[in-house]
Amino acid sequence: MQIEGNTWSRIIIYSILLLLVVLWLFPLAAIVSTVTKAPSQFDQLFFWAVPDFVDIPSNLFTNFFTAWTRAGLGSNFVNSLVYAIAGGVGSAFVASLAGFALVHLKIRGSQSWFMGIFSGNLFPFQMFLIPLYIATSKLGIYDTRLGMALVYIGICTPFALLVYRNYALTIPQEIMEAARIDGCSDLEIYWRIFMPLTKAAFVVVFIFQFRWTWNDILFGMVLTQDVRPVMTALAKLSGLRAGVPTPVIAAGAVVASAPTVIVLLGLQRYFIKGLSLQTGK
Amino acid sequence: MSPVSVAGDTQFFTFIMNRLRKLDPYVFLIPALFFVIGAELLPAGYTIYLSFTEWNIITSPEWTGLSNYLQVFSSPQVLNALKNTVLWVVGTLGFPVVLALLLAVIINSVKLKGLFKSIFYLPVTLAPTVAGVIWKIVYSTQNGAVNSIFQSIGLGPFQMLANSSINTFLMVGVWAWQFMGLNLVLFLVGLQSLPKAPIEAARVDGANFWQIFYHVTLPLLRPITMLVVANAMINTTRMFAIPWVMTHGGPARSSETLAISMYRESFLLSNMGYGSAIAVVIAAITLIFAWRNLRALRPSA
Numbered sequence: 001m002q003i004e005g006n007t008w009s010r011i012i013i014y015s016i017l018l019l020l021v022v023l024w025l026f027p028l029a030a031i032v033s034t035v036t037k038a039p040s041q042f043d044q045l046f047f048w049a050v051p052d053f054v055d056i057p058s059n060l061f062t063n064f065f066t067a068w069t070r071a072g073l074g075s076n077f078v079n080s081l082v083y084a085i086a087g088g089v090g091s092a093f094v095a096s097l098a099g100f101a102l103v104h105l106k107i108r109g110s111q112s113w114f115m116g117i118f119s120g121n122l123f124p125f126q127m128f129l130i131p132l133y134i135a136t137s138k139l140g141i142y143d144t145r146l147g148m149a150l151v152y153i154g155i156c157t158p159f160a161l162l163v164y165r166n167y168a169l170t171i172p173q174e175i176m177e178a179a180r181i182d183g184c185s186d187l188e189i190y191w192r193i194f195m196p197l198t199k200a201a202f203v204v205v206f207i208f209q210f211r212w213t214w215n216d217i218l219f220g221m222v223l224t225q226d227v228r229p230v231m232t233a234l235a236k237l238s239g240l241r242a243g244v245p246t247p248v249i250a251a252g253a254v255v256a257s258a259p260t261v262i263v264l265l266g267l268q269r270y271f272i273k274g275l276s277l278q279t280g281k
Numbered sequence: 282m283s284p285v286s287v288a289g290d291t292q293f294f295t296f297i298m299n300r301l302r303k304l305d306p307y308v309f310l311i312p313a314l315f316f317v318i319g320a321e322l323l324p325a326g327y328t329i330y331l332s333f334t335e336w337n338i339i340t341s342p343e344w345t346g347l348s349n350y351l352q353v354f355s356s357p358q359v360l361n362a363l364k365n366t367v368l369w370v371v372g373t374l375g376f377p378v379v380l381a382l383l384l385a386v387i388i389n390s391v392k393l394k395g396l397f398k399s400i401f402y403l404p405v406t407l408a409p410t411v412a413g414v415i416w417k418i419v420y421s422t423q424n425g426a427v428n429s430i431f432q433s434i435g436l437g438p439f440q441m442l443a444n445s446s447i448n449t450f451l452m453v454g455v456w457a458w459q460f461m462g463l464n465l466v467l468f469l470v471g472l473q474s475l476p477k478a479p480i481e482a483a484r485v486d487g488a489n490f491w492q493i494f495y496h497v498t499l500p501l502l503r504p505i506t507m508l509v510v511a512n513a514m515i516n517t518t519r520m521f522a523i524p525w526v527m528t529h530g531g532p533a534r535s536s537e538t539l540a541i542s543m544y545r546e547s548f549l550l551s552n553m554g555y556g557s558a559i560a561v562v563i564a565a566i567t568l569i570f571a572w573r574n575l576r577a578l579r580p581s582a
Contacts, residue, residue: 024403031415
């Protein structure tokens with residue numbers, strides 16, 4: 001569809017577009033303006049003033065270095081990497097096993113099993129927080145990486161199963177039947193045939209759950225003290241009234257964003273595919 | 282290692298392999314069931330139970346029936362949080378969805394499609410926490426990105442996030458900024474998969490841009506609009522990160538959402554039963570919104 005109206009409607013449309021582009025880039029410009037200043041400069045200069053170009057590299061380095069080491073975001077970053085990979089890979093494996101069985105093995109009432117497992121997705125996270133806090137404490141995995149990884153895999157599993165099941169439905173049953181006649185066991189069919197054929201589902205699940213786990217702040221707040229994920233730590237950093245200078249917080253925000261920006265821009269195609277798999281169409 | 286034990290190991294190994302070969306199909310479901318029951322279904326059930334009790338986590342829970350729910354719906358703080366949550370949902374439906382739809386139609390028809398798409402999609406790749414941190418700098422009273430501009434022309438500085446009559450609106454704006462791009466991309470996918478024939482036909486009949494948009498494009502985009510709307514409602518009802526990062530629900534609990542009230546009551550004030558009741562209220566609202574989506578999952582639909 002082309003815009004074919006008169007010149008006026010063209011002008012209006014392009015001005016709306018331009019206005020929105022400016023509005024959308026404004027906060028990002030604000031971050032650039034903040035992170036390129038040394039904390040002392042930030043306090044003294046006008047917000048939109050540009051510091052001397054020769055100072056910018058050392059300002060950037062100091063801000064990022066301070067955020068990573070003295071503000072402690074480095075270790076939180078590593079924690080989040082562990083959680084996000086565990087959440088992504090773990091839930092993809094758990095869901096692939098279940099998805100394979102529900103679609104390609106003879107399971108009675110497979111639709112009900114699916115709805116039962118998927119029902120976990122219906123509840124907001126607020127419904128899990130108190131019991132998980134108590135359970136992890138009782139089991140001795142409160143504030144441990146293991147506890148967090150297990151919780152994240154659990155939270156990620158229902159959606160992962162939805163993706164796997166919808167994807168598995170597109171694979172012809174005959175391929176599995178042929179392998180079974182050749183004497184393959186269910187486990188061999190799963191590993192040698194189903195998994196290679198559903199690689200795309202694996203990637204979709206991984207991206208979604210990596211992103212979700214990386215971005216989580218709530219479970220980190222409730223279930224950790226020392227092994228905090230990066231978003232929980234960043235929120236805490238920016239909440240301190242005094243102490244942490246704004247340029248260092250801005251540097252922390254940039255560092256914390258790097259992995260998801262890279263993953264999402266690089267694999268955008270799969271991300272959109274995953275969204276459309278939600279509708280099952 | 283003696284030969285005997287090697288033989289034993291081999292026997293054990295074949296035994297295991299034979300068991301695995303004849304694995305019951307239901308065994309494949311065990312990991313998923315373990316995680317979902319352990320991390321979600323049992324906790325959800327326990328939260329429902331706790332919502333009928335009074336519990337400060339030290340003593341044991343005491344059954345109080347519906348009193349938490351009565352308290353929820355008579356507490357000015359929670360009612361204010363409910364009002365704010367409704368504002369979040371309405372704001373989310375109005376602004377980012379309508380804007381994304383219009384913008385998708387516009388971008389689909391101009392040059393540099395890819396560039397515009399990327400600009401609006403960029404905030405989607407950020408975490409809500411990061412969006413909150415960024416916009417806190419933008420809205421800051423002291424040397425903030427907006428106030429410094431006002432001050433350079435002799436106005437302000439204005440209190441923004443500290444002003445309880447506008448802070449929720451300002452934060453809904455952040456959320457709109459953050460996820461409008463996602464709706465936009467979904468609508469663009471929808472637009473590109475639309476059948477060309479009806480649009481061509483309308484054009485041949487002399488319809489203009491807006492007429493085509495309103496009478497042809499919009500009805501054709503209905504299914505994807507439903508998905509976008511349902512997602513927006515479900516995700517916004519449990520909004521926590523942005524208001525938590527930007528205001529902690531303050532000043533004086535003025536910008537709390539239900540999710541923040543739940544966190545505050547449970548983990549800062551140790552009212553576990555009361556916090557659970559708020560969680561159940563959030564779940565109930567979400568379930569109402571999710572109902573349509575849920576029915577779409579049935580095989581016949």
